Structures are given as C-alpha cells and as structure tokens.
Amino acid sequence: MEYNDQMKNRVKRIEGQLRGILKMMEENKDCKEVITQLSAARTAIDRTIGVVVSSNLVECVRHAEESGDRNTEDFVKEAVDLLVKSR
Numbered sequence: 319m320e321y322n323d324q325m326k327n328r329v330k331r332i333e334g335q336l337r338g339i340l341k342m343m344e345e346n347k348d349c350k351e352v353i354t355q356l357s358a359a360r361t362a363i364d365r366t367i368g369v370v371v372s373s374n375l376v377e378c379v380r381h382a383e384e385s386g387d388r389n390t391e392d393f394v395k396e397a398v399d400l401l402v403k404s405r
Contacts, residue, residue: 328366335359367404371397
C-alpha cells in the first residue's frame with residue numbers, strides 16, 4: 319500500500335503532539351492538561367488508523383474488481399478486523 323502525504327502529515331502531527339506532551343511532563347505541568355493532550359493524541363491516532371484502513375480497503379476492492387474477483391466480502395471483513403484489533 320502507498321501511504322499518501324495526508325497520512326504521513328497526520329503521523330507527523332501526532333509525533334509533534336507526543337513531543338509536546340513529553341515536554342509538559344518534564345515541566346511538571348498539571349495532570350489535567352497532560353491527560354487532555356494524551357486524549358487528543360489518542361483520538362488522532364484512532365482517526366489515522368481509520369484513514370489507513372479505509373484507504374487500504376478501497377485499494378483492495380478496486381484491485382479485486384480490476385482482476386475480475388467480485389468477492390470483496392473478504393476484504394471488508396479483513397478491514398473490520400483491523401479496526402477491531404486497533405481498539
């Protein structure tokens with residue numbers, strides 16, 4: 319699978335969030351602020367997982383249709399399994 323710039327930029331933003339959280343911890347910032355930022359990072363990761371899985375599903379279905387394989391149910395099941403595993 320090819321990861322586009324949008325996906326890579328999402329991960330870079332998350333990386334920046336995590337570095338910011340670490341800095342907050344090193345500066346002994348308030349627990350509530352740290353938890354808020356950790357929660358935001360977790361949400362960003364969850365959304366990125368969704369983007370990657372959905373893009374992969376679209377790619378797999380497109381490839382199956384091009385190759386004449388009309389049984390796309392397996393691809394959908396695999397995508398759902400990936401999402402469930404990520405939780």
